[in-house]
Amino acid sequence: MTASTGISLTTLAQQTQAAARQLAVQPTERRNDAIAKIADALESHAAEILAANAADCEAAKSDGIASALYARLKLDEAKLKAAIVGVRDVGKLADPIGAVQIHRELDEGLILKRISCPLGVLGVIFEARPDAVMQISSLAIKSGNGVILKGGKEAIRSCEALVKAIQEGLSQAGIDPSVVQLLTTREETLELLKLDQYVDLIIPRGSNSFVKFVQDNTRIPVLGHADGICHLYVDRAADIPKAIQIAVDSKTQYPAACNAIETLLVDQAIASEFLLEAAPAFQAKNVELRGDERTRDILNIAAATEADWSTEYSDLILAIKIVDSTEDAIAHINTYGSKHTEAIATEDAKTAQYFLDRVDAAGVYHNCSTRFADGFRYGFGAEVGISTQKMPPRGPVGLEGLVTYKYQLVGNGQIAATYSGANAKPFTHRDL
Numbered sequence: 001m002t003a004s005t006g007i008s009l010t011t012l013a014q015q016t017q018a019a020a021r022q023l024a025v026q027p028t029e030r031r032n033d034a035i036a037k038i039a040d041a042l043e044s045h046a047a048e049i050l051a052a053n054a055a056d057c058e059a060a061k062s063d064g065i066a067s068a069l070y071a072r073l074k075l076d077e078a079k080l081k082a083a084i085v086g087v088r089d090v091g092k093l094a095d096p097i098g099a100v101q102i103h104r105e106l107d108e109g110l111i112l113k114r115i116s117c118p119l120g121v122l123g124v125i126f127e128a129r130p131d132a133v134m135q136i137s138s139l140a141i142k143s144g145n146g147v148i149l150k151g152g153k154e155a156i157r158s159c160e161a162l163v164k165a166i167q168e169g170l171s172q173a174g175i176d177p178s179v180v181q182l183l184t185t186r187e188e189t190l191e192l193l194k195l196d197q198y199v200d201l202i203i204p205r206g207s208n209s210f211v212k213f214v215q216d217n218t219r220i221p222v223l224g225h226a227d228g229i230c231h232l233y234v235d236r237a238a239d240i241p242k243a244i245q246i247a248v249d250s251k252t253q254y255p256a257a258c259n260a261i262e263t264l265l266v267d268q269a270i271a272s273e274f275l276l277e278a279a280p281a282f283q284a285k286n287v288e289l290r291g292d293e294r295t296r297d298i299l300n301i302a303a304a305t306e307a308d309w310s311t312e313y314s315d316l317i318l319a320i321k322i323v324d325s326t327e328d329a330i331a332h333i334n335t336y337g338s339k340h341t342e343a344i345a346t347e348d349a350k351t352a353q354y355f356l357d358r359v360d361a362a363g364v365y366h367n368c369s370t371r372f373a374d375g376f377r378y379g380f381g382a383e384v385g386i387s388t389q390k391m392p393p394r395g396p397v398g399l400e401g402l403v404t405y406k407y408q409l410v411g412n413g414q415i416a417a418t419y420s421g422a423n424a425k426p427f428t429h430r431d432l
Helices: 009-024 028-044 046-062 067-073 077-092 130-142 153-172 186-192 208-216 240-252 271-283 306-310 326-336 349-358
Strands: 100-107 110-118 121-126 146-150 180-183 201-205 230-234 261-267 288-291 317-323 341-345 363-366 385-387 395-397 403-410
Touching: 009 110, 009 121, 009 146, 009 180, 009 186, 028 046, 028 077, 028 130, 028 153, 046 067, 046 077, 046 153, 067 153, 077 130, 121 130, 121 186, 130 146, 130 153, 130 180, 146 186, 153 180, 180 186, 201 208, 201 385, 230 240, 230 326, 240 261, 240 271, 240 341, 261 271, 261 326, 271 288, 271 317, 306 317, 306 326, 317 326, 326 341, 326 349, 341 349, 349 363
Parallel strands: 121 146, 121 201, 146 180, 230 261, 230 341, 261 317, 288 317, 341 363
Antiparallel strands: 100 110, 110 403, 385 395
């Protein structure tokens, strides 16, 4: 039985699947109207949502929540308003459903189409991120999918208030509100991972160990990333004030984010000049610096160990290493990076392109902050998560990651036997 509904999780998943199948065939205008009404309902329930979040934050503090998790949990008025803007923006995006990707005549009167369609039901499990409820629900509705949400226990009141508003918006739009469901207990997480008959994709958002646990305990496809170990390489041809600005933003703008840098690599040719200028800028933002031996010859800071190169701090801690060349920087990144987001600061266009071509990551940047790795900033309206896998979707995943396709073939009595054997009729294979 689910804690929130009193029905079995299998029954709840069946209800979500049935509601999703109805949503999948609704016209664009109907789904966009549902998204608009969800945004309206979130606005009208803002005070209730913020009060619920304040109660979650108070309880989490009492339980000694880690600072990185607390930053993700806190939903203030500005963050809520920005999330609602993101919901409305999803409504303005092009409809991902029904796009004709292939339109081909196989023979006269035998026409093939490949058409985009929803995945079905998403299972989204996340820790301490109530804003994920809004992002994911709006993307699911736009793409014609149902979604079963499972938030962390520290965000339970926030998630309940948000889903209540979302379901109200869906009802007002004439959409079955069971297309968006919320689970609240750890036991339900384990049960959800077994529902491969009803759930088509699992999206985990949380710590390294949490994502690995999900990947190890389900037969359902999993979209996500376990680590966010990102780097900035400051090349010998970098503009130092520009590079410092990029480095400080990449580390401190939101250190709990998976796209914040954890390691700073600096070319030995400018290491002394750069680090002596950069260190005060980091220290002004309360960043704890750790360095390799050559860095500590320049700065009086703690020693970085081998473990630091593969650690996602999600906090105001930065490891620094001096490298001999761009090749060394690339080798370090490809060894220790998590294939998330990597950046180079340089005014040498050839070096930049060399780096962009050879670094193995979902996002590779030149002269800008790694913090731009985000579905909202990419113009996706929002994101369901970030994927570091090689197969698409990769990087911030918006609507395009929530659709698949089906082949529709329309004929007039044609049979395969006509096109095989000694007197086989040839196919025309003409794109229309």
